[in-house]
Amino acid sequence: EESALGNLIDFSRVLGLYYGDPEPELLEAYDYIVVGAGPAGSVVANRLTEDPEVTVLLLEIGKAEIPLIQQVPGLFVTQALTDYNFGYLTERQRKACLGLVDQRCAWHQGRGLGGSTIINDMLYTRGNRRDFDYWNVTGNPGWSYEEVLPYFLKSEDAKIKDFGNNGFHNKGGFLPIEDAAYRSPLVKALIKSSEKVGLPYVDYNGYEQTGSSYAQFTLRKGRRMSAGAAFLQPISERKNLHILTRAWVSKVLFEGNSAEGVTYMRNKKTYHTKAKREVILSGGTFGSAKLLMLSGIGPQDHLRELGIKVVRNLPVGETLYDHPAVLGPVFTASNLNDGNENSNSFLSLPNLMQYLQGQGPMSSALAEGFAFFRSPFALYPDPNWPDVELLQLFINPGDDATPAAMKYFRINNETMEQYFKPLYHKRAFMFLSVLLHSTTKGSLRLKSTNPFDHPEFRYQYFDDDRDLEALVYAMKTAVKITSQKPFRDLGVKLYQNKLPGCKHLTFNSHEYWRCHAMTLTYVGYHFVGTCKMGPRTDRTAVVDHRLRVHGLRKLRVADVGIIPEAPSGHTQAYAYMIGEKAADMIKQDNYQRWR
Numbered sequence: 001e002e003s004a005l006g007n008l009i010d011f012s013r014v015l016g017l018y019y020g021d022p023e024p025e026l027l028e029a030y031d032y033i034v035v036g037a038g039p040a041g042s043v044v045a046n047r048l049t050e051d052p053e054v055t056v057l058l059l060e061i062g063k064a065e066i067p068l069i070q071q072v073p074g075l076f077v078t079q080a081l082t083d084y085n086f087g088y089l090t091e092r093q094r095k096a097c098l099g100l101v102d103q104r105c106a107w108h109q110g111r112g113l114g115g116s117t118i119i120n121d122m123l124y125t126r127g128n129r130r131d132f133d134y135w136n137v138t139g140n141p142g143w144s145y146e147e148v149l150p151y152f153l154k155s156e157d158a159k160i161k162d163f164g165n166n167g168f169h170n171k172g173g174f175l176p177i178e179d180a181a182y183r184s185p186l187v188k189a190l191i192k193s194s195e196k197v198g199l200p201y202v203d204y205n206g207y208e209q210t211g212s213s214y215a216q217f218t219l220r221k222g223r224r225m226s227a228g229a230a231f232l233q234p235i236s237e238r239k240n241l242h243i244l245t246r247a248w249v250s251k252v253l254f255e256g257n258s259a260e261g262v263t264y265m266r267n268k269k270t271y272h273t274k275a276k277r278e279v280i281l282s283g284g285t286f287g288s289a290k291l292l293m294l295s296g297i298g299p300q301d302h303l304r305e306l307g308i309k310v311v312r313n314l315p316v317g318e319t320l321y322d323h324p325a326v327l328g329p330v331f332t333a334s335n336l337n338d339g340n341e342n343s344n345s346f347l348s349l350p351n352l353m354q355y356l357q358g359q360g361p362m363s364s365a366l367a368e369g370f371a372f373f374r375s376p377f378a379l380y381p382d383p384n385w386p387d388v389e390l391l392q393l394f395i396n397p398g399d400d401a402t403p404a405a406m407k408y409f410r411i412n413n414e415t416m417e418q419y420f421k422p423l424y425h426k427r428a429f430m431f432l433s434v435l436l437h438s439t440t441k442g443s444l445r446l447k448s449t450n451p452f453d454h455p456e457f458r459y460q461y462f463d464d465d466r467d468l469e470a471l472v473y474a475m476k477t478a479v480k481i482t483s484q485k486p487f488r489d490l491g492v493k494l495y496q497n498k499l500p501g502c503k504h505l506t507f508n509s510h511e512y513w514r515c516h517a518m519t520l521t522y523v524g525y526h527f528v529g530t531c532k533m534g535p536r537t538d539r540t541a542v543v544d545h546r547l548r549v550h551g552l553r554k555l556r557v558a559d560v561g562i563i564p565e566a567p568s569g570h571t572q573a574y575a576y577m578i579g580e581k582a583a584d585m586i587k588q589d590n591y592q593r594w595r
């Protein structure tokens with residue numbers, strides 16, 4: 001990350017989006033201070049400043065987004081190689097990431113005005129209605145599906161051809177949700193083939209999630225719409241919102257048990273700013289947990305070990321879930337001549353010309369379609385509550401002649417050379433097999449009291465063997481789906497080359513797929529739980545149902561870190577919804593006017 005070009009020259013000053021005066025004359029105190037401009041923080045800052053009387057300071061470590069590069073969906077994997085990524089790594093894995101460099105997976109996390117939505121894959125999924133009903137009945141009133149749906153809708157400006165008018169979508173919000181402008185023949189085959197194995201074509205953001213579908217994206221006319229572009233840029237004229245980039249918040253300041261402001265560092269100087277009403281932490285699952293602990297809120301033994309004065313003993317960082325995933329299975333498609341053979345054909349002038357008109361493969365996030373279904377290892381008995389997902393991509397890492405994909409996934413040389421490289425001149429594609437309800441739980445702690453240090457992660461993929469078995473089931477289902485006629489017509493065949501490390505096993509056997517998953521482990525990037533929401537009686541909870549930190553005043557957490565269990569969907573939609581709901585709760589609790 002230190003060597004990223006953007007760290008030496010700040011291109012965002014000239015090429016970045018404009019969100020208002022980048023060096024506003026600061027007030028001594030603001031009504032609200034929001035820490036972190038990811039999707040949740042951007043929504044909170046936007047909604048609270050609808051009232052021109054209310055002042056908000058939004059502090060963000062990263063920089064303005066550069067649309068020229070970051071809004072190109074087809075360049076998705078390269079975004080994580082820039083300094084818009086914190087560049088975290090897992091600890092060395094025992095049963096996972098075996099084909100990756102040092103047996104460590106990349107835990108990319110975005111930073112900048114938009115947070116991870118600047119570097120994410122733009123897939124928009126709301127999970128399952130049962131997630132929210134479960135949160136609601138486990139001590140979080142107000143979070144049932146019926147109660148959160150209006151907040152999903154509030155953000156949304158949907159253009160979805162087949163399902164736009166089914167009652168689960170809205171028009172006119174800040175956040176565009178669109179179909180991809182480009183669809184490969186593979187995703188069409190996915191929908192038809194899934195139907196043949198009993199997975200109907202559905203709006204997975206609609207009434208029921210089980211089935212297959214074209215993905216919906218945070219795109220506008222083939223360009224990425226980050227949270228910054230969607231929620232901050234359009235309100236750049238508001239004088240009551242001050243946005244500071246490159247501002248690293250290092251501490252929340254307390255008087256007794258009441259949050260009174262923050263300390264932040266910017267341009268090597270330290271500043272203190274006061275909050276008259278509240279401090280809202282939207283630093284993301286890792287950022288908010290880290291900041292709470294640095295401020296004395298966390299497990300008291302851990303804080304004392306580091307010499308941090310304890311403000312409140314709470315289980316911050318003690319819960320950490322992800323969606324464990326696998327790169328694969330991989331398939332070849334001998335009858336497919338769609339021009340997406342490899343990076344040579346993909347990064348072509350005709351494709352670039354098409355992209356400029358919001359079309360063609362470069363306008364696509366590379367992932368195209370989903371199938372959501374249940375494995376026999378599902379945690380919850382409800383038959384309509386899928387625990388696994390297949391995400392179909394129209395390419396594979398072997399298509400990339402640049403080091404981008406290899407670095408993004410951390411694929412080691414041996415695996416790249418022997419397994420993926422032979423596919424460069426063949427038309428091949430892959431699935432990502434994803435486990436939604438992981439039972440493997442990890443934790444996050446501080447490495448030191450230095451706010452710039454990465455957190456210490458304790459998370460071992462497949463710690464619970466059930467997670468691995470569920471993923472193997474998903475991979476076998478991918479093989480079943482691709483053996484149906486619509487895929488066969490495209491000449492689709494399972495790629496039979498064995499992975500290094502799995503060569504002693506019979507190809508396509510149960511043991512082989514277990515080995516594949518352990519070798520080519522992928523990360524869901526859906527980290528949740530470090531600031532878990534739950535009632536005071538829940539000894540694992542950090543915030544209550546109104547997102548107030550237990551036992552403290554004037555302090556809330558509003559980001560995906562509050563999600564109590566591994567969710568049924570990718571998490572950006574959750575973040576936008578949490579931001580919308582948090583903003584309303586803050587207004588209610590502060591008797592603030594809103595439109």
Ligand SMILES: Cc1cc2nc3c(=O)[nH]c(=O)nc-3n(C[C@H](O)[C@H](O)[C@H](O)COP(=O)(O)OP(=O)(O)OC[C@H]3O[C@@H](n4cnc5c(N)ncnc54)[C@H](O)[C@@H]3O)c2cc1C
Binds near residue numbers: 122250282
């Ligand atoms: C590579 C990748 C791909 C993904 N793909 C998808 C996808 O396709 N679909 C999907 O639904 N989800 C996806 N996600 C996940 C999704 O983007 C996140 O869940 C979502 O962005 C979380 O939103 P958030 O507001 O909670 O926090 P974040 O997006 O993490 O934003 C937090 C912000 O706070 C800032 N911050 C943190 N600490 C401080 C501090 N101390 N001071 C000042 N600022 C601070 C950070 O710099 C960051 O900008 C992906 C994530 C990644 C990393």
